[in-house]
Amino acid sequence: MGSFTNIKSVAVIGAGPAGLAAVKYLKAENCFDSIVAFEQRHEVGGVWNFTGNVSKQHQSDLTIPRTKPAGSVERAVSTRKQTGSITQVFPSPIYDALETNIPHTLMNYTDKPFPTDCPLFPPFDTVKRYLEEYAGDIRSHLKLGTQIERVRLITGAGVQNTKWTLRYIDLTSGTSCEESFDAVVCASGHYSDPFIPDIPGISEFDANHPGVISHSKYYRSPRPYANKKVVIVGNSASGVDISRQISTFAAHVIVSEKEKPKTLHSDSESITYRPEIAEFIADSRTIRFVNGDAETEVDHIVFCTGYQYSFPFLKDLEEPVATTGERTSNVYQHIFYHPQPTLAFLTLPQRIVPFPVAEAQAAYVARVFSGRLALPTLAEMKTWEHDVLQAKGSKGFHNLGFPEDVDYINALYSISMSARNCETRGEGKTPPFWDEEKRWTRQQFPMIKQAALKLGESRRDVRCLRDLGFDFEAWKREEHLKQKVGP
Template sequence: MEPILHVKNVAVIGAGPAGLAAIKYLKAENYFDRIVAFDQRDEVGGVWNYTGAVSESNQPDFTIPRTKPAGVVERPSTTISATGEEKRVFTSPIYDSLETNIPHTLMNYSDKKFPQDCPLFPPFAVVKQYLEEYASEIKEFLKLGTQIIEVQPIQEEGEKVTRWKVTYIDLATSIRSTEIFDAIVCASGHYSDPFIPHIPGISEFNDNHPNVISHSKYYRKPEEFANKRVIVIGHSASGIDISSQISAVAAHVIISEKEKPAAIHMETDSITYRPEISEFIHENRTVRFVDGHIESDIDSIIFCTGYQYSFPFLKGLNPPAITTGERTKYTYQQIFYFPQPTITFLTLPQRIIPFPVAEAQSAYIARVFSGRLTLPTFADMQAWEDGVVAEKGDGKFYHNLQFPQDAAYINMLHEISMSAEVIESRGLVNRGHGKIPPFWDEEARWTRQRFPMIKQAALNLGEERRNVRCLRDLGFDFETWKQEQQVEKEPSTPLALSKDDSTIHVRTEIMISDDAA
């Protein structure tokens, strides 16, 4: 494909972790006339903005079941604050005691570390403060309290390039405006639109027993489930944490999952495992499981079943990027909407470390939009996606980049970005190479491979885990591990990156100045 040379104005949709990274890499190109990041919230941080208790009944677009992504945005949703004053609140999945399940030494941006005195697995408030500090240098690019209503492709008469008409509403004044941008970066995330599967009887059950069925997005604290019989459906990160918290106060917790989770190493009087639910029966608040077992008098059912991909402001895309909500279609390298590659997406992949992935993707996008990198042909990008579909299917696993794939992905994007044209005359740092995206060395991959064990070791400490400041406090020391490998004179087993990691060499060696990270 020919270089993209017409992009001078870029709209970033979202000022959460991904959107902030996008601004920094776009800014670093010293090329664009205007960069604007829109966010419907009044503060940066995206989902890391805690919203307190918000009932599903206050969410007019929440349905049970919920198997299709949200429709076109018509008006901003609002809730009422605790003081009774109307306030723009966009529900976040952050709950009261949430802390990261990723060590901050792996989670952080490449150019900013977390405070030395914060816990290794920081609580959400620390992450929110971290993001506010990260955004302090780019506030002039932010347009907060502004909701994107629609993004439409347009083509002026006589022009060959597609531009984008962005319609948005100022939530403070309710004034609608329209602007034209040359390119779009969608950084609105995918932890907003809950997924609740259709199970026989679920609609009738919900009609007869409103507020019994919920989603992890609306969970806030275990005390709400004291002395109740609760079913938690799903046992990924949120399911594990929520079921563990609730079991301490509930009369009984049943974890429902297709296969018995390895994390349930023992069952007690207060917590048991059952397979999938096959039927909801509204009489006596009853559910039947696929093994035939029946449980009645259930007080609460929490679906920890994840979220759908949903970009309701992109209804003008043809072909549509979102159909079933299981994945985002036509996305080369999980980033570029290749039918019209001036629209891009950040952090679509699942099972990743989002901050460094957002950086790596943003570096690639910024270099393409500034003309320093070119994309493959449409046919090649289509062939790339076809290959992923052939390998992973056309559903929710398309975006799965579980380790070691995420490490290979970050390093691949690093190599691509560092191959961009060097333009010192533009004032780019690092001798014209520009802002350096993250690269995961052996220690980072070693940590990534072990972080489930690291998290479990922290949880085993109970409340004392909040005093853990580094991996060594939990008995994980990369340097000691390396030395043990050498002493034993056994070759260190390479940490696999991908089936084909022939393009992942050593890190591009560049003298990095203080302003380049």
């Protein structure tokens, strides 16, 4: 593919954790005349902006089932008056008592630790403040309250002579604008377009009992579920957390999960675990499971089934990036749109620690766009995508669970650090490298989180891993002794 030599302006879509990292790493190249991050919210932080309750009117936009990416950009659910101006509010999946499921010593940016006095698993408002501080020195590059509606490729003679035209709305004034850039970094995330599977009978059930079925995106508090029978579909991070919270208020919580071993089961006696749902039956609000068991008179069903890959502002691309919603198509290394790699994506992978992965990817993108790194040939990039698809399938394409995520971060580090130096512009910003301690912590963190949850409310007093009995140095000494003694 060769090196880019004429990229002088870069647009970043999104000013959440990934978009902020993108701006920092692009800026550190000292190469670009213009770096602009567009964010539809009026504050930085992306999904870490708490938006409170979402009205039933706007929850009605949730089609059931929902198995294909949205065809249009997200609409605001309400407006707020702030310091004399009107701001648009876009729903966030953050709920009242959300705290991270990753220790902050692992999830932080490379050059910015979390405050020493915050809990090991910080609440969402601490993360939001952390992101605001991280954005402090790049505010001049941010255009907040601007929603990207359409991104079009204006093709020139060859890959080096293309432009991207972005049409966006200034949400404060309502003005429609257009700007052109040499390259685009899509850092819009994938936690806005809910996925609800098409299970037999679900449409009829929803039509007969409107409002009973919802998605974790709209969950805020366990109080509305007091004395109710509630079914939680899915038992990953959000399913575990929401079922645990609701179980303290509900009469009965049923968690429907795939039939495979889980380490994240709650100890609550009010939670029953069932296999996958086989059928919805409108009569008596009944759910039948694949093992033949059934639950009748169900009051609420919350799908904690994740989100779809959705980029409605990119629908003009000749080779699409979002079709089924299961993955992003035509990408190399989960980053570069190989038909035209002046378009890049951040944090597409799942089962990762997002902040450091965003940094690792942003470093790669910044060095490619500045011309200090070359990409493989188009054929090689297509082969990479084909091979991953063959190995993992469409649903698993972006899954980088441990140890793949650690290896990915370190591989990107090696690639980025191999970039040729530019004496007049410097060496750019150094991305993360995860050493043995980071790798060990990453491997342990599901157990670390489980240990914290067992402490109940006192888990908020935990400040370090040793408080929970996880000591890397002690583990290392034990491993050393085992090797000396032998089998």
